[in-house]
Amino acid sequence: MNAVKPQGESALLTRRRATLGPHSPTFYDEPLHLISGKGVWLRGSDGVDYLDAYNNVPHVGHCNPVVVKAIAEQAGRLNIHTRYLSVPVVEYAEALLATFAPHLDKVLFTNSGSEANELALRMARQHTGGTGVLVTDYSYHGNTTSLAELTTGLRVKEPFGSHVRALRIPDLDSDSRPEEVVLAEALAEAEAALASLQAAGHGVSALLFDPLFSTEGLLRPPAGYIASLTDLVRSAGGLIIADEVQSGLGRAGSHFWGHELYGIAPELVTMGKPLGNGHPLGGVVTTSDLLDEFGAANLYFNTFAGNPVSAVAGLAVLRETIGRGLQRGAQEVGGYARDLLEKLAARQPLVKSVRGTGLFFGLEFADETGRPATAQTKQIVEAMRCKGVLISKIGPHENVLKIRPPLVFEREHVDLLVDRLAASLEEL
Ligand SMILES: Cc1ncc(COP(=O)(O)O)c(C=O)c1O
Numbered sequence: 001m002n003a004v005k006p007q008g009e010s011a012l013l014t015r016r017r018a019t020l021g022p023h024s025p026t027f028y029d030e031p032l033h034l035i036s037g038k039g040v041w042l043r044g045s046d047g048v049d050y051l052d053a054y055n056n057v058p059h060v061g062h063c064n065p066v067v068v069k070a071i072a073e074q075a076g077r078l079n080i081h082t083r084y085l086s087v088p089v090v091e092y093a094e095a096l097l098a099t100f101a102p103h104l105d106k107v108l109f110t111n112s113g114s115e116a117n118e119l120a121l122r123m124a125r126q127h128t129g130g131t132g133v134l135v136t137d138y139s140y141h142g143n144t145t146s147l148a149e150l151t152t153g154l155r156v157k158e159p160f161g162s163h164v165r166a167l168r169i170p171d172l173d174s175d176s177r178p179e180e181v182v183l184a185e186a187l188a189e190a191e192a193a194l195a196s197l198q199a200a201g202h203g204v205s206a207l208l209f210d211p212l213f214s215t216e217g218l219l220r221p222p223a224g225y226i227a228s229l230t231d232l233v234r235s236a237g238g239l240i241i242a243d244e245v246q247s248g249l250g251r252a253g254s255h256f257w258g259h260e261l262y263g264i265a266p267e268l269v270t271m272g273k274p275l276g277n278g279h280p281l282g283g284v285v286t287t288s289d290l291l292d293e294f295g296a297a298n299l300y301f302n303t304f305a306g307n308p309v310s311a312v313a314g315l316a317v318l319r320e321t322i323g324r325g326l327q328r329g330a331q332e333v334g335g336y337a338r339d340l341l342e343k344l345a346a347r348q349p350l351v352k353s354v355r356g357t358g359l360f361f362g363l364e365f366a367d368e369t370g371r372p373a374t375a376q377t378k379q380i381v382e383a384m385r386c387k388g389v390l391i392s393k394i395g396p397h398e399n400v401l402k403i404r405p406p407l408v409f410e411r412e413h414v415d416l417l418v419d420r421l422a423a424s425l426e427e428l
Contacts, residue, residue: 113272130203253358
């Protein structure tokens with residue numbers, strides 16, 4: 001792998017802009033053109049093999065042969081919409097549900113994370129009779145109209161819903177006060193937000209949150225905060241929706257699903273991104289009671305979700321994840337990465353904190369006055385690309401590196417990543 005200078009704007013980019021328009025986002029000052037992938041490696045049209053430390057969708061590795069074979073074989077046998085009996089979807093549902101706590105014993109498949117969150121909110125509203133939703137500040141849950149109304153982590157034109165409250169999540173990495181003070185203040189804010197939903201007549205249908213706070217910048221709430229927050233929401237009549245689109249399927253390392261980090265039992269869990277390793281696949285896992293209530297009142301039909309090709313893709317991903325012990329790997333390799341990153345942070349004054357859980361971590365950058373080092377963070381992301389490593393940035397100030405590789409990332413890849421990161425920081 002050689003250092004590389006990005007090429008000039010390609011004819012492909014011009015054609016893309018001419019057809020998809022200028023607003024379709026691309027990464028990097030000079031967009032990267034990728035032509036193939038294998039495991040944790042991506043080959044660019046410039047002939048460079050890039051280490052992928054960014055993409056969580058290819059959970060079991062780019063072009064994982066087991067997944068590719070399953071998709072190809074099923075696509076060659078039968079693919080059809082979901083109103084016929086089919087073995088793969090039932091097999092996949094059984095295997096997926098076996099990874100959840102016993103009360104979560106039903107699944108509805110979707111084609112994306114957005115669709116899953118939309119459906120979960122719909123179920124919560126119908127069950128509770130409320131419309132109020134509590135989300136976390138600077139979050140993203142998808143691209144539908146009702147999800148746009150609760151988006152604060154991305155630019156949207158839709159006004160923030162009057163039925164939504166965005167809760168500031170306490171973060172021990174940026175708040176140096178005693179943990180119990182931070183906790184008490186944050187819970188008081190949650191109570192106030194719930195009371196204001198009630199007072200405005202919206203009621204409370206749900207708390208919708210991402211257990212790793214991926215868009216928010218990998219926050220670290222005080223112990224007991226999430227459990228107490230979910231108690232408050234339930235007391236106000238709402239349900240808990242854990243958005244596991246980013247945090248699920250072993251990524252958190254110590255637990256298979258992110259919400260398990262907090263010992264809570266959500267009524268609804270939504271999934272997407274890694275489920276099909278790139279094949280569009282999402283879902284909502286819930287209880288029998290909630291599904292029965294929803295099913296009795298609505299004929300929910302989804303043409304593509306749960307089709308046999310998607311189902312075999314999901315099953316292959318799940319089997320690879322479990323069979324290869326990737327959750328344990330995420331914990332071990334993630335722990336190893338954290339150690340190295342903490343050593344690096346100790347040498348680099350720009351690094352304010354090392355954040356993250358399992359194989360999802362970030363470095364927070366701030367200048368000597370404590371202000372978010374947004375420009376430098378972008379420079380690091382660009383410099384890493386020039387050194388053949390793909391990462392990105394998150395958080396309200398875009399000053400937290402987003403490092404979230406496929407789960408087949410190993411120690412040797414961490415060494416390479418940290419080595420290039422150290423060199424990029426030296427160059428700043
Ligand atoms: C936490 C979270 N939830 C939901 C979504 C939406 O998923 P999709 O893009 O598959 O609709 C995303 C996408 O980035 C996400 O990060």
